[in-house]
Amino acid sequence: MQLVLSAGLICAIVLWGLLAPASLGAVFDQALAYITVHFGWLYLWVVLGLVIVCALLAFGRYGNLKLGAEDEEPEFSRGTWFAMLFAAGMGIGLVFWGVAEPLSHYGAPPPGITPNSPEAAGAAMRYSFFHWGLHPWAVYSVVALAIAFFSFRRGQAALISSATEALPWRGMRLLSPLVNVLAVIATAFGVAASLGIGALQINSGLNAVFGVPVGTAWQLAIIAVTTLLFLGSALSGVARGIKWLSMINLAMAALLALAVFLLGPTVAIIDTFTTTLGAYASEFVRMSLRMTPFRDSGWVGGWTIFYWAWWIAWSPFVGLFIARVSRGRTIREFVLGTVFAPTLAGFIWFAVFGGTALNLQIFGGVPIAEAVKTDVSTALFVLFEALPLGTLMSGVATALVLVFFVTSGDSATLVLGIMSSRGEPDPKARVKIIWGLLVAGIAASLLLSGGIKAVQTATIVFALPFTLVIVLMTAALWRAVRVDWLAEQGRERELRRRLREMVDSA
Template identity: 45%
Template sequence: MNKVKENSVFFVSLLLTLIFIFWGVFFTENLTKVTNAVYNGSIDYLGWVYLGTTLFFVFFSIYLLFSRYGNIRLGRRNDKPDFSTASWLAMLFGAGMGVGIVYWSVAEPVTHFTTPPYGEGYTVEAANTAMKFTFFHWGLHPWAIYTVIGLALAFFQYNKRLPAAISSAFHPILGDKIHGPIGKTIDILSIFATVFGIATSLGLGAMQVTAGMHDIFDMPNTLFVQLLVILVATILFLISINTGLERGIKFLSNAAIICSVAIMLLVLMVGPALTVIKVFFNTTGLYLSDFLQMSLRFTPFGEGEQWIASWTLFYWAWWIAWAPFVGMFIARVSRGRTIKEFVIGVLIVPTLGTCLWMSVFGGTALDLVQGDHSLAKLITQDESLSIFIFFDHLPLSTLLSILGFAVVAIYYITVADTATFVLGMLSEGGTLNPSNKIKMTWGVIQSALAAVLLLAGGLDVLQTASIAAALPFAIIMLVMSYSLLTGLKNETVMQKGNKRNTQQN
């Protein structure tokens, strides 16, 4: 009985997950109706909450970077980072973006080029706008969300010696109630959101891996092959789970970054390198100059509201839905860093890296489709195939496709691996090294959920459901920001007191 009580977060989360799976498989139409109603309602009537909160997280992160709290170390004063800077950046990048930047790096710019948020498509203006909004959707905003939640979790774990749980970040407000029903409810909701967000990504990732196998090896792009991909990937990341954080995830993350840099340099070499460089500088200028306007953009007196809902608000909700998982993992690998180092590493460096990646792939793709509108239509027909269609129109297409497939596959396994690690932490009371048994349980459940919903045709429903849950979590993160600021103020007062006592002695 005591064991069940201790693991109540795990058992309740597992029960809710199984209920949702049952609902999705046997009552798919009803689930679709309910989740669409909740999602559309949140976007239509409370979309401004997403715009306001995400912009706040950007400003709050920048404030922390230059504030008096920048020199506070996450952990004891003499703690050293657990990982080298390169491995640390590789792991947080893989968890934060992973397969997404490969999936959308060609599809999104070309889609915005054909159907821009304003103005006519297939024009020079549309190309510039396409790149500007791609930078916007993958730049400072998502990484600021991860910065805030990751920093809050790391601070309360390492500086206040609290469990590695989402609820710990509310200690200045809730006190010891974080160990009671309120704290457990927060952790259960976090697990619930993480399971479905990751299961959706695994389903989408399986579709892209299958598309790559079809392009390279001429294997059939069918549901059966997608399920087979999930099975093989599950076996691989279950093996990786048993090697631990310092070996498995670290190795996969480093391999993914090396392959990503290799494929980016190769595209730069065989593509229009000068154009790509111009795209990077030009789009960075447009992004920074129009940053506030894009961040607060609505269209109350004209057309375009549907575009904002389908792209910007969808992305902001999606990043927030991913925040518990990504924030928890970033916190786990960031002990020993100062707050200044943390913000630079989680906000600034990944934003620059992502924008450079998007410039290489998006800029090269736009250069191709400007003279071939039929290619643009082909790319936008199926996002999972877009990058492989793009490779087919470049020199060394076979090599590029193989490397691209490798990057997608490695990121796919890395995300699954890191997700099971985080779910294990949350399920076992915030332990920093969860048992392999719990991790493997969640790994199997995630893969089974992705497979079952692919079979039932409910993957879109699952994606909508996970995003619909982002609205309350956006409010939770605002409260978390206040809690973090309170904790940092108390830490500064305590450090000053300790310093004064040391001088007196």
């Protein structure tokens, strides 16, 4: 029933986007504007609260609880685990926005800062760190931890609703179908929109390296080829396809960042990282709770609140996938690995690519900002043109986006299969194929109709009710963690009592 309802709603919205993309865009743009104005504060408070919850879990007394049996070992090594969660969580987004976001903020900074000024450059880097740092990973981590905890310690199905059903309130079980439907819709649309965006950037990369024309036909061909690739990877299983693709992703991304670091303004990159990290730490609370009640500005809504809603919309997909590959880890290790480690990696990425782009724009006169205004997907390749070995790096970046594309596709296929198979950790091949083709079909049809942005906006609108679901999941998680910790403390006290009795009797 849930699968039929989810698929029906998805098809209805896709059909709307095909037949009347302008109408779809107008409706959801209005809805997004209303949500941003009236509920922006809710996103800010909830996401900051999740950061605090992660810190308490990582460094508090509950950190030693294990996601599974006490003697259970993790299925994957730390390196493989990190590679998989990083690739599923943000990989393709970092490549797409690593240059484009800092340059966007540089030309159009937050209110009160002069555009194209040194202050604007500092704010551009600070907010790039902020938008891709602790906050989004905290959203992913709490959702993933709730799923993993109830699945691996309580034996529940690997579903979003397993956490909400654990709350001792009447009626929570009745909401489970709605919760799971929201999760499927958010996942399908979020991944389809990202695949469409990825196809645009791959096309731009092929144009920069091989002179391939930029156009819909090529973008549809890219979606077709990559769909075959990610279906093949998904059918081979997590321990093979997704694992090895994620490791390749991480290695290629690290090599590309190292090349830009060495060939670009190395000292300026180090200075950018150092200064921005300090500014991020000192401005953390102000940025986390920044609204503009006394000025007419859409900057916070267009960037910060938009991002927070987008991470929330993506959290069912990324959270369930992270949970699937994290069995056997302690809560402390889980939070450190899913929040703090990828945050540091993201900071380094933005310092290297964003710092280099700003340096070349300000001191070298390279027109990267103009490229961002014209076509965001070309910004990275304009940067490479200004560096030695630019063509080679453009080729590597295009391959990196392609592999990230495949990784996102096969991760999404797995997650949608789990959701539609009542939490089955290894869905049948037929289910994976159906979801893979459906997601690819959504991306292709929306690309043809020009509706990708509209459905991206629709996904964010669906994030509002899911924000409340995350609050319920957090409450259920905290309650369950406390119960299990108290139970373990009781067992330890009983063991110590018996040992003392044995010693006394001896």
